Amino acid sequence: MGRIAELRDPDRIGSHAAHSGRGRMMAKPNLATGIIIYLIEDDPALREAGRDLFESQGWVVRDFFSAEAFLAAPRPSGDVCLILDVLLPGLDGLTLLEKLRAEGSVVPAIMLTGLGDAATAVAALKAGAADFIEKPAERTALIASIADAIKGAKEVRTQAQLRDKAKARFRAFTTRETEVLTMMLEGMPNKNIAAGLSISQRTVEGHRARLMHKCGVKSLPALMELYLLAHQTN
Structure with a gap:
């Protein structure tokens, strides 16, 4: 399963030229070192060709012949990308991806298939695949897709x-500071906040100063931006 017919095209994974190392030299993508590619493919020749290609980019490669073998290993994290064949013996690539997403894993994954049907492509993207590529995979396109997937995942982790x-900053607020914050975000001036909470305006000013200090901001717009970030749902 998952076998690609051999082609005389050095730019495609699965071709004789790619396997024998006579393909064109690839320009390395602008990514930091320390990237690990998890290649899950049951065809030994394609695993070897994939390893050669990815290692030529300076990436570490860990390959598996089945989804079950991958699941038996520690879960990947950091700057990684999964390359999954759709058709695998036992647990197929799509089911594996769905299982990983159900566990809460957000590692980027690229699905490879020799089938090329639209239904499988839609299912893979719905399951959270970063890309869906038909075999034989064009080398430059595959490398670019991996680079984009890793970059996107890194941005998501940074935002998280x-x-x-x-x-954490807002959790450090006292009950009174939270009350003052709520009224501030509603656009209420200090005198109205003071009246609403039955405290002095000077006390309100003190609470405002402390909560702004805890948040590390100096203006109300910056405070609002931080508040919205803290309450993002995705």
Whole structure:
């Protein structure tokens, strides 16, 4: 399963030229080192061709002959990308991806298939695949797709870290500071906040200063931006 007919095209994975190392030299994508590619493919020749291609980019490669073998290993994290064949013995690539997403994994994955049917492509993208590529895979396009997937996943992780830090700042508020914050975000001036909470305007000013300090901001627009970030749902 998952076998590609051999082609005399050095730019496609599965061709004789690609397997024998006589393909064109690939320009390395502008990505940091430390990238790991998890290649899950049951065809030994294609695993070897994929390893040669990915290692030529300076990437570490870990290959598996089945979804079950991959699941038996520690889960990947960091700057990684999964390359999954749709047709695998036992658990197929699409089911594997769905299982990973059900576990909460957000690692980028690119699906490869020799079938090329629209229904499978739609199912893969719905399951969270970063891309769906028909075999034989064009080398330059595959490398570019992997680079984009890793870059996108890194941006998502960075945004999630910023959101977590923002949430932590607001969790540090006292009950009174939270009350003052709510009224501030509603656009209420200090005197109205003071009247609404039955406290002095000077006390309101003190609460405002402390909550702004806790958030590390100096203006109301910046505070609003941080608040919206902390309350993003995705």
